[in-house]
Amino acid sequence: MCRNIKPLFNFSPPATDEDIRAAALQFVRKIAGTRKPSRQNTDAFEVAVEEIFQSSKRMLEGLVATTPPRDRRKFEELKRLRFRKAEAR
Structure with missing residues (x-):
């Protein structure tokens, strides 16, 4: 899976439409x-992004969290730290 697609469920603040659309775009690009x-493929590309965006949004709205929301900023910082550690090796 594309490394640019981030987890979107059960975060505080919640994922925005822009976050969901960006993930859909990355998925279609991949x-x-x-x-x-x-130019010939632009329409099919854009339709795919929109369909995946809509489907992902419905899924996120339908999921039920069993744990408290994670802090998005802390999650991203931990991810950056893990990346730096891996680079240092």
């Missing part, structure tokens, strides 16, 4: 194997 589609 599947298509291209960052920017050709």
